Amino acid sequence: xxxxxxxxxxxxxxxxxxxxxxxxxxxxxxxxxxxxxxxxxxxxxxxxxxxxxxxxxxxxxxxxxxxxxxxxxxxxxxxxxxxxxxxxxxxxxxxxxxxxxxxxxxxxxxxxxxxxxxxxxxxxxxxxxxxxxxxxxxxxxxxxxxxxxxxxxxxxxxxxxxxxxxxxxxxxxxxxxxxxxxxxxxxxxxxxxxxxxxxxxxxxxxxxxxxxxxxxxxxxxxxxxxxxxxxxxxxxxxxxxxxxxxxxxxxxxxxxxxxxxxxxxxxxxxxxxxxxxxxxxxxxxxxxxxxxxxxxxxxxxxxxxxxxxxxxxxxxxxxxxxxxxxxxxxxxxxxxxxxxxxxxxxxxxxxxxxxxxxxxxxxxxxxxxxxxxxxxxxxxxxxxxxxxxxxxxxxxxxxxxxxxxxxxxxxxxxxxxxxxxxxxxxxxxxxxxxxxxxxxxxxxxxxxxxxxxxxxxxxxxxxxxxxxxxxxxxxxxxxxxxxxxxxxxxxxxxxxxxxxxxxxxxxxxxxxxxxxxxxxxxxxxxxxxxxxxxxxxxxxxxxxxxxxxxxxxxxxxxxxxxxxxxxxxxxxxxxxxxxxx
Amino acid sequence: xxxxxxxxxxxxxxxxxxxxxxxxxxxxxxxxxxxxxxxxxxxxxxxxxxxxxxxxxxxxxxxxxxxxxxxxxxxxxxxxxxxxxxxxxxxxxxxxxxxxxxxxxxxxxxxxxxxxxxxxxxxxxxxxxxxxxxxxxxxxxxxxxxxxxxxxxxxxxxxxxxxxxxxxxxxxxxxxxxxxxxxxxxxxxxxxxxxxxxxxxxxxxxxxxxxxxxxxxxxxxxxxxxxxxxxxxxxxxxxxxxxxxxxxxxxxxxxxxxxxxxxxxxxxxxxxxxxxxxxxxxxxxxxxxxxxxxxxxxxxxxxxxxxxxxxxxxxxxxxxxxxxxxxxxxxxxxxxxxxxx
Numbered sequence: 001x002x003x004x005x006x007x008x009x010x011x012x013x014x015x016x017x018x019x020x021x022x023x024x025x026x027x028x029x030x031x032x033x034x035x036x037x038x039x040x041x042x043x044x045x046x047x048x049x050x051x052x053x054x055x056x057x058x059x060x061x062x063x064x065x066x067x068x069x070x071x072x073x074x075x076x077x078x079x080x081x082x083x084x085x086x087x088x089x090x091x092x093x094x095x096x097x098x099x100x101x102x103x104x105x106x107x108x109x110x111x112x113x114x115x116x117x118x119x120x121x122x123x124x125x126x127x128x129x130x131x132x133x134x135x136x137x138x139x140x141x142x143x144x145x146x147x148x149x150x151x152x153x154x155x156x157x158x159x160x161x162x163x164x165x166x167x168x169x170x171x172x173x174x175x176x177x178x179x180x181x182x183x184x185x186x187x188x189x190x191x192x193x194x195x196x197x198x199x200x201x202x203x204x205x206x207x208x209x210x211x212x213x214x215x216x217x218x219x220x221x222x223x224x225x226x227x228x229x230x231x232x233x234x235x236x237x238x239x240x241x242x243x244x245x246x247x248x249x250x251x252x253x254x255x256x257x258x259x260x261x262x263x264x265x266x267x268x269x270x271x272x273x274x275x276x277x278x279x280x281x282x283x284x285x286x287x288x289x290x291x292x293x294x295x296x297x298x299x300x301x302x303x304x305x306x307x308x309x310x311x312x313x314x315x316x317x318x319x320x321x322x323x324x325x326x327x328x329x330x331x332x333x334x335x336x337x338x339x340x341x342x343x344x345x346x347x348x349x350x351x352x353x354x355x356x357x358x359x360x361x362x363x364x365x366x367x368x369x370x371x372x373x374x375x376x377x378x379x380x381x382x383x384x385x386x387x388x389x390x391x392x393x394x395x396x397x398x399x400x401x402x403x404x405x406x407x408x409x410x411x412x413x414x415x416x417x418x419x420x421x422x423x424x425x426x427x428x429x430x431x432x433x434x435x436x437x438x439x440x441x442x443x444x445x446x447x448x449x450x451x452x453x454x455x456x457x458x459x460x461x462x463x464x465x466x467x468x469x470x471x472x473x474x475x476x477x478x479x480x481x482x483x484x485x486x487x488x489x490x491x492x493x494x495x496x497x498x499x500x501x502x503x504x505x506x507x508x509x510x511x512x513x514x515x516x517x518x519x520x521x522x523x524x525x526x527x528x529x530x531x532x533x534x535x536x537x538x539x540x541x542x543x544x545x546x547x548x549x550x551x552x553x554x555x556x557x558x559x560x561x562x563x564x565x566x567x568x569x570x571x572x573x574x575x576x577x578x579x580x581x
Numbered sequence: 582x583x584x585x586x587x588x589x590x591x592x593x594x595x596x597x598x599x600x601x602x603x604x605x606x607x608x609x610x611x612x613x614x615x616x617x618x619x620x621x622x623x624x625x626x627x628x629x630x631x632x633x634x635x636x637x638x639x640x641x642x643x644x645x646x647x648x649x650x651x652x653x654x655x656x657x658x659x660x661x662x663x664x665x666x667x668x669x670x671x672x673x674x675x676x677x678x679x680x681x682x683x684x685x686x687x688x689x690x691x692x693x694x695x696x697x698x699x700x701x702x703x704x705x706x707x708x709x710x711x712x713x714x715x716x717x718x719x720x721x722x723x724x725x726x727x728x729x730x731x732x733x734x735x736x737x738x739x740x741x742x743x744x745x746x747x748x749x750x751x752x753x754x755x756x757x758x759x760x761x762x763x764x765x766x767x768x769x770x771x772x773x774x775x776x777x778x779x780x781x782x783x784x785x786x787x788x789x790x791x792x793x794x795x796x797x798x799x800x801x802x803x804x805x806x807x808x809x810x811x812x813x814x815x816x817x818x819x820x821x822x823x824x825x826x827x828x829x830x831x832x833x834x835x836x837x838x839x840x841x842x843x844x845x846x847x848x849x850x851x852x853x854x855x856x857x858x859x860x861x862x863x864x865x866x867x868x869x870x871x872x873x874x875x876x877x878x879x880x881x882x883x884x885x886x887x888x889x890x891x892x893x894x895x896x897x898x899x900x901x902x903x904x905x906x907x908x909x910x911x912x913x914x915x916x917x918x919x920x921x922x
Contacts (some may be wrong), residue, residue, distance in 0.1 A: 054667065075920045137792070144801035160749070166788065214756060248755060249790045251782070251919025258920075263664075264657040266759055266914030267907050270664060270684050352800045441668045447670025530665060531625065531653050546631030546654055547793035547813070 020051055020491035023408060027401035028417055034398075034459050035424050039283075045438045048277035054268035056442050068276035076258070076278070082281075083168075084254045087243070089096030091173035091179060091236040096229055098176060099183035100221075102332060104213055105325050107191040108199070110315045117329060118188070122181045124337045126563050128520040128537040131556035133245040134410070135340035136174050138347065140165035146343070146354055166250040175242050177336040179232050186228040190221060199316070209316045226296035234289050238428030240523040245541075255282045256430040260527065263434065272438055275469050281432045290426030328358070341560065347553035367554030376534065381562075384535040385453050387525075388518030391458035396511045399465020400503060404495075406466075406475045408481070418466070425463035433461050433527035449530035457524045461517070465510040472506035473499070512566065519563055605860045606644075608701040614856075617849035620649040624850035626651045627662060628677035629756075632816050633837075636870040641854055644866060648850055656756040656791070659685055661841075666691050671844035672908040674851030677858075680708050680715075680836045681763070681903045681910070687712060693843040700856045706837070708900045715838040718865065718876040720828055722811040726798055727825040729806070739765060739829045742807065743780050751787040752794040752803035758787075759913035763832035766909035768896045776867040778913045779922070781807070789917055795824065815872035826882070831894040834876065864916045 022324055041055065048055040049063035070076055102121060105113050124132065139147045142164040151162060164170050198220060202212040240256040247254065255278065262275035319327050330334075346355065349363045371377040406418045427435075436457040440448045447453045476499065480517070484494040523538040529538055536559050544552035605611060613667035618624070628634035631654030641650045655661065664671055665688070676686060686692055697705035706715040710752055723735065723742070736742055739761075741857040742751065758778065766774035781787045787807060788797065794806035796818060806824075814824045830836065841848065857863040864875050876885045888895045898906050915921035 075915065079920060134792075138800070141797075141800070141802045143803070144797075197792065245792065248918065249788050249792075251789065253918065255919050261918075261920075264660045265911075267685070267910050269688070270660045279812075352796060437664070441664060444667070444669030448671050449670040449672065451664045529655070529663065530670070531627075531651065542631065542655070545656075545791055545793065547633075547795055549793075549796055550630075 002062060002260050023492065024411065027398050028405060028411075031398050031402055031417070031421055031462055034456065035420055035427075035462065038432065038460070039427070040277050041439040041442060042279060042283075042435040045272055046280055047273075049273050051273035052270045054272055054438065054442050063273075066273040067280070069274065070277045070281070075253075079254050080255055080258050083252050084237070087171060087175070087239075087247075087252065087254055088233055090168070091175040092229060092233050094176035094408045095179045095232050095236075096225065096506060097182055097353055098180045098332065099187050099228070100218070100225075101328065102180065102184050103187035103191050104217060105318075105329060107188050108196075108213075108217065108316055109209065109318050109325065111318065111325065111329075117333070120333045120337055121184055123564075124178070124340070125181045125519065126516065126566070127340070127556070127560055128522055128540065129239075129241040130245065130537055130541045130544075131179060131344060131458045131559070132340045133242055134540075134549070134556070135172065135343040135347075136165055136177075136550065137246065138343050138352070139335075139339055140170065142166065147339075149354070165246055168250065168252055170447060171242060171247045171250060173251055175236055175239060175245055177332075178242065179235055180332075180336065180462045182227045183232050184233065186231070187221075187225070191217075194220070203316065209318060211322055212316065227293055229295055230289055230293040234286060234293070234426060236310050237289070238430065238523075240430050243389055256428060258522070259430050259434060263437075263527070268297070272441075275434055276438065279434060282428065283426075283431055285424060286426035286428055287429075291424060293425070294422065308398075328339050344556050344560075347549055348557050349550075351550045355520070364550070367548075367550040368558070370551060371555065371558070376539065379532070380534045380536045380539045381534055383454070384519055384537075384559075385533060387451060387454045387458060387533075388515050388521075391455050392511050393513035394455070394459050395462055395514055396465045396507050398459075399467075399510060400469040400507055402462065402466050403469035403473050404499070407470055408478060421462040421466045422462075424460050427460060429521070429523040430527060433457055433524040435464065436524075437528060449532060451533040453524055453528055454533050454535070457528060458521065461514060464513060465507075468506045468510045469503060472503050476502050502507050516563070519559075585902045593619050596725070600807055602733045605701055605862055606855075610700055610858075611853075614700060614849055614853050615645060615648075618645065618847070618853040621847040621850045622647065623649045623651055625651045625653075625657045625672055625674045625845075625855045626677060626851075626854065627655070627673050627675075629656055629658055629679075629682065630810075632813055632815075632871075634677055635868070636816075637854065640870045641647060641857075642785055642868045644857065645853065647821075648853065650854065653733040655719065659683070661783065662686060663689055663691065665812040666842075666844070667833045670891075671842065673842050674845040674847045675759055675855050676822070676839065676840045676842065678840075679760075679898070680713060680838065681760075681898055681907050682711055683709070683838075683840055684903065684907065686840065693841045693845065693848065694843055695852055696857070699858060700852065702856050702859050703861070705859060708836075709840070713838045713840045714855055714859050715836050716855075716874070717837045718862065719835050719837055719873075720811045720876065721757070721833040721835075722809050722814070723827045723829060724795060724798060724803060724806040724809050724814045725825045725827070727823065729801075729827065732825055734881065735805075735827045735829075737830060739806050739831070740777060741829065742805075743785060745775070747785055747805070748802040751781065751785055751807040752805070753781065753789055753798055753917075754794060754809070755791050755809065757803065758789065758808045758917050759775075761833055762913035762917075763906040763910035764835065764896050764898065765831070765904055767898070767902055768773060768831040768833075768894070771905075771909050771912070772901045775916060777918050782919070789837055790920075795822075812871060813875040819872045832888060834888070834895055834897045836898055870872060 019417060045055045045061055047064065047065055048060045049065050051066055053060040067428060071208045105111055106117055111117065139145050140163045142148060142160040145163065145165065148161055148163055151157070165174065198216050199212050202216045207215070238256060239254070243252060243254045243257050248257065259278050262271040348367050350358045353362055402417060402421055406414050436453060440453055447456070480498050481494050484498045520537060522541070525533065525535045525538050526541070536555065538551050540555050540559070545553060626634050626637055634652040634654050637650045638652055641648055659678065662676060663685060665672065677681065687709040692709065696712050697707065697711065697714050702714065707713055708715070736744065762774050762778045765777060782789065788803055792873050794809060795813070797803045798806050811826055811828065814826050817824060839858055841851040841855050845851045867873055868875065872884065874882050876882070876888065878889050
C-alpha cells in the first residue's frame with residue numbers, strides 16, 4: 001500500500017525522534033558505566049571481607065573491618081596522611097610560584113624569543129614522569145648526582161649535596177617541575193587575556209616591573225588563581241610515579257603508593273578490601289577539592305579584567321631585572337627539560353659514566369639496537385598508541401555527546417550526568433585503576449590482563465572532553481540546528497553536517513590533550529600491568545628496575561622522538577597566540 | 582666468609598655439559614614431552630626479577646629448538662599471577678620463584694601437580710606436595726666497587742654493617758631487604774632481625790629503593806649494595822661489569838624452583854622448562870648464561886663445600902620454616918618502607 005506524504009513524513013519523524021533519544025541515551029549510559037560502575041564496585045569492595053576476597057566471591061560477606069582498619073591505623077594517620085598533605089601543600093606552593101613567575105615573564109615582559117621559551121616550558125608534558133624521575137635521580141642524587149658534583153666542584157664544597165633528591169624537599173621540587181607546565185598554560189592564557197590598563201597606570205606612576213607585578217598583577221589575578229591551584233592540588237594528590245621512584249628511598253609514603261602496597265603486599269594475598277577502604281577517604285578528599293574547583297571556575301570571571309574591547313598588549317621592559325629573569329628561566333628549563341632530556345640521551349649511549357669521564361669509545365648503540373628485534377618493544381609501541389588513541393577517541397566522542405545532552409536537550413537528569421562526568425576529574429588514577437581492577441576481576445569476561453582493560457580504565461577522564469565541547473556548543477546558536485531540522489533533516493544528519501564541523505576544533509583539542517595524557521600515563525598501566533598490555537612508560541620503568549639503565553634511557557629517548565612532533569601539531573589547536581606578538 | 586671479585590671467579594668456572602644433556606633428553610618420556618612442547622611452541626615464564634628469567638629466552642631454544650620462551654620479571658609477579666587467574670586469564674605456564682614467595686599461589690590452588698620422576702628428573706626435591714620443583718639455591722650478599730672498597734675492610738657478619746663507618750654508604754632493595762631480614766630471623770630470632778632492619782634504615786641511613794642498587798654503586802652514589810642476590814653480580818660480570826661480592830655470615834640461602842600453573846595455556850612447554858631447570862643440563866645452562874654458581878649439595882665449588890661441611894653458618898629456608906620466615910618478612914616490610922617503627 002502506498003503511503004501518503006504525511007504518513008511518510010511521520011515515519012521519518014518517528015525515526016528521527018528515536019535516534020535523537022537513542023544515541024544520547026546510549027552515550028549517557030556508556031559514560032555512567034565508565035565512571036560509576038567501577039566506583040560502585042570499589043565502594044562495595046570496601047565493605048566486603050575477608051580483605052583478600054573479591055566482593056562477589058564465595059565466602060565474601062559484609063564487614064566494617066576494612067574501614068575500621070584504615071581509620072584506626074596509626075601509620076595511616078601518623079605517616080601516610082601527613083606525608084601526603086605535606087607533599088601536596090609543598091608542591092602546590094612551589095608550582096604556583098614558579099608558574100606565576102614564568103607566565104608573567106613570558107606574557108607580560110619584553111622577553112626575547114617568547115615562543116621558544118613557551119615551547120620549551122610546555123615540552124616536558126610529553127615525557128612520562130618516570131623518564132624524568134630517572135633523569136632527576138642521576139642529576140640530583142646527593143653524592144654522585146651530576147648537579148651536585150658540578151656545584152661542589154665549582155664552590156669547593158666537600159661532603160654530600162647540596163641538593164638531596166631523596167628527601168621531602170627533593171620530592172616536592174621534582175613534582176613541582178613536573179606540574180608547573182600545566183599551571184603555566186592556564187596562567188599564561190589568563191595573563192594574555194588580561195587588559196593591561198592597570199599595569200600601564202602603575203608603570204606610568206614610576207613603579208618597577210617587579211613592584212607592578214606584586215602590587216597590581218598579582219592581586220588582580222589572585223581570585224582567578226584559585227582554579228589552577230585546586231587543579232594542581234588534584235594532580236599532585238593522585239601522583240604515584242615520583243613518590244614511587246623518588247619518595248620511597250626517602251621513606252615518604254603517600255596514599256597512592258599505600259593503595260598499591262595493599263594490592264601487592266610483601267607476602268600473602270592481595271588485599272582488595274583493604275585497598276578499597278583506603279581509597280574512600282582520599283576519594284572523598286578529591287571530590288571535595290573538585291567541588292571547590294567548580295566553585296572557583298564559576299566565580300573567577302567576576303574578577304578578571306577581560307572586556308569586549310580589543311586592546312593592544314604592551315609589554316613591560318625588564319630593564320635591570322633582565323638578568324635575574326633570564327637566570328630564572330634558564331634554571332627552570334634546565335632542570336625541567338634540557339638537563340633531563342640531555343641526561344636521558346647521554347645515558348642511552350654512555351650508561352652512568354658522567355661527561356668528562358667518558359670517551360667516544362665508550363659510546364654504544366646497544367641500548368637502541370636491542371629494541372628493534374625485540375617483540376616486547378613493538379608490542380609496547382603498538383599498545384601505547386592503541387590505548388592512548390582509542391581511549392582519547394572514545395572519551396572525545398562521549399564527551400561531545402554528553403555536552404550536547406547538557407546544553408541542548410531537556411533530558412531529565414542531565415545535571416546529574418554533568419556532575420558525574422565532572423566528578424571524574426577528582427578521581428585519582430590509582431583509584432581508577434583499582435576500581436577497574438576490582439570490577440573486571442569480579443566479572444571474569446577475560447578483559448583483565450588485556451590491552452582492552454587499559455582502554456576502559458583510561459576512558460574515565462570525561463571531564464576534559466565534556467568541558468571543552470560544552471564551551472564550543474554554547475558558542476553555536478541552536479538556530480542552526482533548528483533550521484536544519486525544519487528543512488527536514490533527521491537528528492543524526494543535523495549533528496553530523498551542522499554541529500560536528502563546528503565542534504571539530506574543540507573536539508580535536510580534547511582528543512590531542514587526552515592522547516598526550518594517555519601516552520605518558522604510568523599509574524594505570526602499572527597497576528593493571530600484564531604481559532600482553534605492556535606500554536612504553538611501564539617498559540621504561542621495568543628496564544630501569546631490571547638493571548638496564550642504558551636500555552631504559554634509550555627507550556625514553558625513542559618515546560620522546562615518537563611523540564614530540566605531536567606537540568608542534570597540537571599547539572596549533574591547543575594554544576592560540578594573542579595579538580601584538 | 583667468601584670475598585672475591587667476580588671477574589676472576591667467572592673466568593674460573595668449569596662445568597660439564599654433554600654427557601648429562603644426552604642422558605636426560607634421550608629419555609622416552611622427555612622426548613614425548615618435547616614433541617608436545619614443540620607443538621605448543623612457547624613457554625611463558627614469570628619470575629621475581631628480570632635477570633632471573635631473561636636468560637631462558639636464549640637458553641631454552643638452544644636446548645630445545647622450536648620451543649621459545651616469553652618472560653616477565655617483576656617483584657610483584659605473584660600477586661599479578663593471582664589477579665590474572667581470578668580475572669579468568671591464564672597466560673602463565675611456569676612461575677620461577679622462592680619457596681616462601683610461592684606460598685600464596687599454592688594457597689589459591691593455582692598450581693599443577695607434576696610427576697617429576699616420570700620426567701626423569703634425577704632425585705627431584707619438591708615442595709607443596711610435588712607442585713614445586715627445586716632447581717637452584719641463591720645467596721644474599723653485599724656487592725661493591727672493587728676500585729673503591731677493599732675486601733678486607735668489610736665485616737664478616739651482617740650486623741658488622743651497623744658500624745658507624747658504614748652510615749650513608751649502603752643502598753638496599755625495598756623488595757630484598759625484608760626477605761634478608763626474614764632469613765636472618767631464622768638464625769637470630771625475629772626481634773633481633775627486625776631491630777637489625779630498623780637500625781639499617783634509621784641509624785645507618787641506608788638508601789632503600791626499587792631501582793637497581795648496582796646503578797647506585799656504579800654511579801658512586803653509594804659504596805655498597807646491601808642484601809643483594811649474589812647471582813645478579815655474576816650476570817653483570819658476564820657483561821663486563823665487575824663488582825666485588827662479599828657473603829657475610831650467617832649465610833642466608835634461599836631455595837628457588839619452578840611451579841607449573843594448573844591452567845597453563847602451554848602446559849607441556851611449561852613442564853619441559855621446569856623439569857629441565859632441575860637437571861644437570863639445565864643447571865649447566867644456567868651457569869653458562871648467567872655465570873651463577875651451583876650451591877647444591879653435589880656442587881664442587883669451594884664455598885659450597887664449606888657451607889655443606891658446616892664450616893660456615895648457613896640459614897636455609899625450607900617448607901618447615903617458611904612460615905616463620907614469612908611472618909618476619911611481613912613485619913620487616915613496613916619497617917623498611919618507613920611505614921612502621
